[in-house]
Amino acid sequence: MSESTESGVEAADGAAQILDQRYRPYHGPRHGLAGAVRAVLVSSMRFTLGLGRPARHKFLPWLAVVVALVPAIVFVGIATVLDIDLISENILPEYHEYYGYIQAALFFYCGIVVPEILVADRRNGMLPLYLSTPLRLWSYLASKAAAVAVTLSVITMGPLLFLLVAYTVEGSGPAGIGEWLTVLVRILGSGIAIAATMTAASLAVSSLTDRRAFAVIGVVLLLLGSSLVTSSLVETAELDPRLYAFNLFEIGAALKDRIYGIGPPLAFVEDNGAPGRRLSELATWFVLCANAAWVLAGAAVVWWRYRRIEGTQ
Amino acid sequence: MSAETASGPAAVASTTALTQRFGSTVALDAVDIQLHPGVTGLVGANGAGKTTLINALLGLRAPTSGSANVLGLDPRSQGPALRTRVGFAPERDVLPDEMRAVDFVRHLAQVRGLPRSEARTRASDCLWLVGLGEERTRTLGTMSTGQRQRVKLAQAIASDPQLVLLDEPTSGLDPTQRSEMLTLIGEISSEHSVSVVLSSHLLNEVESVCDHVVALDAGRLVACGPLSELIGDDEGVLVELVDVTEPAGTVDAVERALRATGIALERSGTTLRLGGGERDELCDRARDAVADAGARIRRLETRRRTLADLFETTA
Structure with a gap:
C-alpha cells in the first residue's frame, strides 16, 4: 500500500519513497x-545585483556598493588605529555628513543599474x-519599485549602519541607548526617504523607453542636469532657492538634514561659498513636499506610461 | 469543472456576446463560444481576433460588452485567482537570454503561486516532459527557436494549470519541429488532463491535433464545435478533368451526367467535387460519366472536408 504525498509517493510503512x-x-x-x-x-x-547572472552584470552594482562602503571602512579603520573620539574632534564626518560620500554611488547605481530593471522586461517579453x-x-510595478528601493537602501543605509555599529564597538558611538536609537531611526528614515525619491525618478525615466542606453542617458541627464542647472540658478544667479525642489540630490540632502534635526539655519550657512548653502532657507514643509512630489510624479509617469503599453489595460 | 452535463463534458470556458472594440475597430463581435476539455483550436487569419480573445479569457482586458467565464470564474473580477489556474504562452519569441531554462520555468511557476521548493522540482519535471531535460541548465539565449518554444510550453504547464492558452506555439518552427510540438501538446492534454487552447492560423495543424475548433474571421465567430462535426467524416471525391477541345464541352457534359444521377456536385473550373454517396460509388459514376462524354481525367481522388473548406463556405 502506498499513499500520495505532495512531493511523491510514500510506502505505508515509510520505508521507501518515490521522489521523482x-x-x-x-x-x-x-x-x-x-x-x-x-x-x-x-x-x-537578484537581477539588479547581478546575482545568478554572468559576471559582467555583477560588476556595476557591486562597484556602486563598494564605492559607498569604502569611505566608511576607511573611517572606522582610522578611528580604530588612532584611538580617539574622531567625531567629537571633527576629524571624521558625522552620520548626516556621510551623504556626501554616497552621492557618487547613488548616481552610479540609479544611472546605470536601475534602468535595466524595467527596460529588460519590456524588451525580452517578460x-x-x-x-x-x-x-x-x-502589483508588478510595485514589486519592481520595491526591489529598486530595497537594493538602493543598501547604499543609502548600509554604510551608515556599518559606521554606527563600528563606532559603537570602537567607543565613538552615540552616548546612551536613547541617543543610539535616535541615530538609528535617523539613518533608516533618511535612507528610506532618499531611496524612495531616487527610485521614483530613475524608474520614471526608465519607463519612457525600451532601450537601456536611452534610459541610462535619461537618468544621468536628469540627475546631473537638475543638479547643475538649479545650483547655477540659485547660487550664481541668486534666484529663488525653492528652485532646489528640482534638484534631486540637494532636495534629498535637505530632507536628510531635517531628519537629522539640522534645520534652518544650517551651521555652514555663514560660509557663503559653500554650494547648496541656500538650502537652509527652505522651510521644512517645503522640503518634505518637494520630496513627496518627486515620488508621486515618478509614480504617475510610470503608471501613465505602462497604461499605454499594449496588453496592460 | 469536473461535472458533466447531459450533452457532454462541462465547458472549461465560455463567452456570451463578447464584444471588444478598439476605437472604430471591432476586434470581437458578439462572440459566443464554449470551450470543452481537450485540445481546442482557435483559428483565424492574422487580425481575426485570436489574441484579443485569449486576453479576454485571461482577464487582461475588459470587454466592451458581453461576458466570459473561465473555469467557473469571471476573468474580470476574479482575474488573479483565475490566472493561478491558467497557463499561458505568448506568441512573441523573446525570452530573457541570460536566464537558464530551469530558472525561467521555476520563476514563472513561483509567480503563478507555487512554493519555491515545489516550483524548483516541477520546473525540472516540465523541462523533461517537453524534451529539454538534458538542456535545462542552458541559458535561453543559446537555444534554438524550437527549444525556446518548448521552454515557453514548459513554463505554461509548470504550475499544473487546468487550462493552458498557447498563442501560436508553432510559430517559427520547421515542419518536423511543428509536428513534434503538436504531438507534445496532444500528449499533455490527453495524458495529464490539461485542457489546451491552441491559437493558430495554420488550419492543417489545428486539424491534426484538436478535438474542437473555434474559428474567427475579422472578429466574427465563423464556427465553434467539435472538429468531427464541423468538417464531417464523409469522404467526397474530387475529379479534375482535362479541358480538351475535341470533342468540345466535355466538362459540361460530365457535370450534366453526374447531376442527372442525383450526386451533390460543386464545380470550380475543370474541377468537380462530388459528395452525397459512398466513395466507391462516386468513383464509378465519375468514371462512367467521363467515359461517356469522351473526356479525360487529370486527377481522381477521395478527400475529406477540411477547415479550409469550412472557412471558404462560411467566411
Missing part, C-alpha cells in the same frame, strides 16, 4: 498575489508573461 514522478498534478497550497509579488521582488533584487499571472499592473 516527473510531471504530476499539484494539490498543495498556492500563494496567489502575495506569492507572485514576493517572487518578482526577490527575482528583481511583461506580458507576468501579466498572465496573478500579478496586476500595479
Whole structure:
C-alpha cells in the first residue's frame, strides 16, 4: 500500500519513497498575489545585483556598493588605529555628513543599474508573461519599485549602519541607548526617504523607453542636469532657492538634514561659498513636499506610461 | 469543472456576446463560444481576433460588452485567482537570454503561486516532459527557436494549470519541429488532463491535433464545435478533368451526367467535387460519366472536408 504525498509517493510503512514522478498534478497550497509579488521582488533584487547572472552584470552594482562602503571602512579603520573620539574632534564626518560620500554611488547605481530593471522586461517579453499571472499592473510595478528601493537602501543605509555599529564597538558611538536609537531611526528614515525619491525618478525615466542606453542617458541627464542647472540658478544667479525642489540630490540632502534635526539655519550657512548653502532657507514643509512630489510624479509617469503599453489595460 | 452535463463534458470556458472594440475597430463581435476539455483550436487569419480573445479569457482586458467565464470564474473580477489556474504562452519569441531554462520555468511557476521548493522540482519535471531535460541548465539565449518554444510550453504547464492558452506555439518552427510540438501538446492534454487552447492560423495543424475548433474571421465567430462535426467524416471525391477541345464541352457534359444521377456536385473550373454517396460509388459514376462524354481525367481522388473548406463556405 502506498499513499500520495505532495512531493511523491510514500510506502505505508515509510520505508521507501518515490521522489521523482516527473510531471504530476499539484494539490498543495498556492500563494496567489502575495506569492507572485514576493517572487518578482526577490527575482528583481537578484537581477539588479547581478546575482545568478554572468559576471559582467555583477560588476556595476557591486562597484556602486563598494564605492559607498569604502569611505566608511576607511573611517572606522582610522578611528580604530588612532584611538580617539574622531567625531567629537571633527576629524571624521558625522552620520548626516556621510551623504556626501554616497552621492557618487547613488548616481552610479540609479544611472546605470536601475534602468535595466524595467527596460529588460519590456524588451525580452517578460511583461506580458507576468501579466498572465496573478500579478496586476500595479502589483508588478510595485514589486519592481520595491526591489529598486530595497537594493538602493543598501547604499543609502548600509554604510551608515556599518559606521554606527563600528563606532559603537570602537567607543565613538552615540552616548546612551536613547541617543543610539535616535541615530538609528535617523539613518533608516533618511535612507528610506532618499531611496524612495531616487527610485521614483530613475524608474520614471526608465519607463519612457525600451532601450537601456536611452534610459541610462535619461537618468544621468536628469540627475546631473537638475543638479547643475538649479545650483547655477540659485547660487550664481541668486534666484529663488525653492528652485532646489528640482534638484534631486540637494532636495534629498535637505530632507536628510531635517531628519537629522539640522534645520534652518544650517551651521555652514555663514560660509557663503559653500554650494547648496541656500538650502537652509527652505522651510521644512517645503522640503518634505518637494520630496513627496518627486515620488508621486515618478509614480504617475510610470503608471501613465505602462497604461499605454499594449496588453496592460 | 469536473461535472458533466447531459450533452457532454462541462465547458472549461465560455463567452456570451463578447464584444471588444478598439476605437472604430471591432476586434470581437458578439462572440459566443464554449470551450470543452481537450485540445481546442482557435483559428483565424492574422487580425481575426485570436489574441484579443485569449486576453479576454485571461482577464487582461475588459470587454466592451458581453461576458466570459473561465473555469467557473469571471476573468474580470476574479482575474488573479483565475490566472493561478491558467497557463499561458505568448506568441512573441523573446525570452530573457541570460536566464537558464530551469530558472525561467521555476520563476514563472513561483509567480503563478507555487512554493519555491515545489516550483524548483516541477520546473525540472516540465523541462523533461517537453524534451529539454538534458538542456535545462542552458541559458535561453543559446537555444534554438524550437527549444525556446518548448521552454515557453514548459513554463505554461509548470504550475499544473487546468487550462493552458498557447498563442501560436508553432510559430517559427520547421515542419518536423511543428509536428513534434503538436504531438507534445496532444500528449499533455490527453495524458495529464490539461485542457489546451491552441491559437493558430495554420488550419492543417489545428486539424491534426484538436478535438474542437473555434474559428474567427475579422472578429466574427465563423464556427465553434467539435472538429468531427464541423468538417464531417464523409469522404467526397474530387475529379479534375482535362479541358480538351475535341470533342468540345466535355466538362459540361460530365457535370450534366453526374447531376442527372442525383450526386451533390460543386464545380470550380475543370474541377468537380462530388459528395452525397459512398466513395466507391462516386468513383464509378465519375468514371462512367467521363467515359461517356469522351473526356479525360487529370486527377481522381477521395478527400475529406477540411477547415479550409469550412472557412471558404462560411467566411
